[in-house]
Amino acid sequence: MNEAGQVPASFIWGYAMSIEWLNEELYSAWGQRFRVDKELVRKKSDFQDIVIFESESHGRVLVLDGAIQITERDEFVYQEMLTHVPLLTHGAAKRVLIIGAGDGGVLRRVLEHPGVEKAVMVEIDGDVIELSKTYLPKIAGDAWNDPRADVIVGDGIEYVAKAVDESFDVIIVDSTDPIGVGEVLFTDAFYQHCARILGPQGLIVNQCGVPFMQADELRETSLRRARFFPTVSAYVAAVPTYVGGFMTLGVASKGGNPAKQDVAAVRERAREAGLLGKTQYWTPEIHVGSFNLPPYIAANLPASQD
Numbered sequence: 001m002n003e004a005g006q007v008p009a010s011f012i013w014g015y016a017m018s019i020e021w022l023n024e025e026l027y028s029a030w031g032q033r034f035r036v037d038k039e040l041v042r043k044k045s046d047f048q049d050i051v052i053f054e055s056e057s058h059g060r061v062l063v064l065d066g067a068i069q070i071t072e073r074d075e076f077v078y079q080e081m082l083t084h085v086p087l088l089t090h091g092a093a094k095r096v097l098i099i100g101a102g103d104g105g106v107l108r109r110v111l112e113h114p115g116v117e118k119a120v121m122v123e124i125d126g127d128v129i130e131l132s133k134t135y136l137p138k139i140a141g142d143a144w145n146d147p148r149a150d151v152i153v154g155d156g157i158e159y160v161a162k163a164v165d166e167s168f169d170v171i172i173v174d175s176t177d178p179i180g181v182g183e184v185l186f187t188d189a190f191y192q193h194c195a196r197i198l199g200p201q202g203l204i205v206n207q208c209g210v211p212f213m214q215a216d217e218l219r220e221t222s223l224r225r226a227r228f229f230p231t232v233s234a235y236v237a238a239v240p241t242y243v244g245g246f247m248t249l250g251v252a253s254k255g256g257n258p259a260k261q262d263v264a265a266v267r268e269r270a271r272e273a274g275l276l277g278k279t280q281y282w283t284p285e286i287h288v289g290s291f292n293l294p295p296y297i298a299a300n301l302p303a304s305q306d
C-alpha cells in the first residue's frame with residue numbers, strides 16, 4: 001500500500017492493472033475500470049496478451065491487449081445481435097462462417113438455429129479458445145461439442161482466400177479491432193473473398209466499433225464493403241461494456257437490403273427457429289428497429305441504397 005492507502009497500480013503490457021482494478025484505457029483521454037475480485041489467468045500468446053479475471057460487477061471478463069472483449073454479464077446483448085440478426089435476415093442459412101469469436105459465444109448462438117447444418121469457426125489464437133473453454137465455460141456452453149461445429153485455429157483471411165465460391169450463406173466477423181492480427185479482416189482483399197464465397201442471398205456482418213469514438217472504423221469499412229457488395233448498411237446494439245454509446249455492426253448483402261425488413265416476417269422466422277421468448281435483448285422489433293440509425297452514425301455510411 002502506498003501512503004494514500006491505495007494499492008499501487010502495476011503496469012502490465014502497457015495498461016494499468018492493480019490488485020484491485022483493471023483499467024481499460026481504450027482511448028487516451030477516456031476509459032473504464034472494473035474492480036478485480038480475482039485474476040484467473042494471464043498469458044502472452046503468440047498473438048496477444050490474454051487476461052481473464054473475475055470482476056465484482058460483470059462476472060468473468062476476457063481482455064485482449066488491454067481491450068475488453070466480452071463479459072459474462074452483458075455478452076448476451078452482443079452475441080444475440082451479431083448472430084440472430086444476420087441469420088434471421090437471410091432466413092434460410094445452412095452454412096455459416098464465423099471469423100474470430102474465440103470465446104465461443106457466437107458459435108453457441110449460431111447453433112441455436114436448427115436450420116444451420118454447418119458452422120465453421122476460424123480463430124487465429126488457439127490460446128483464446130482453450131482459455132475460454134477453461135475459464136469462460138458459460139459463454140460457449142456445449143457449442144464446442146456440437147457435431148455441426150468445425151473449429152479451426154487459423155488466420156481468417158487465409159481461410160477465406162482458399163475457400164470455395166458460394167460455400168457460405170452468412171459470414172459473421174467477431175474480431176478484435178483493426179490493429180494487429182485483426183487488421184487484415186478490415187481490408188478490400190478480405191471483403192472481396194467474402195463476397196466470392198457467399199451465396200446469392202449471402203450477407204456478412206462485422207463488428208465495427210463504437211462510432212461515437214471510432215467512426216472511421218464504420219466509415220472506412222463500409223466504403224470497402226460497398227466495392228464488393230450491392231447493399232451496405234449497419235445496425236446498432238447497446239452493449240454496456242463497449243463504452244461510448246451504440247456498438248455498430250456493419251452489414252453487406254448480396255441479396256435484398258437488410259435495413260428494409262418487416263417485423264411480422266422476422267417474427268415468423270424466429271418462431272420457426274424456436275427463438276421467440278428465448279432471448280434477453282433481441283426481439284423482432286429490436287431486429288428491425290436497430291437498422292434505424294441516429295444521424296451521427298448514419299453519416300458514416302455510403303449514400304443509402306433503395
Ligand code: SAM
Pocket residue numbers: 047064068069070078099100101102103122123124125128154155156157174175176177181182183184185207
Ligand atoms: N466481441 C469482441 C469485440 O467486439 O471486440 C471480439 C471478441 S473475440 C475474442 C475477438 C477474436 O478475434 C480474438 O480471439 C482474436 O484472436 C480473433 N482474431 C483477431 N484477428 C484474427 C484473424 N486475422 N483471424 C482470425 N481470428 C482473429
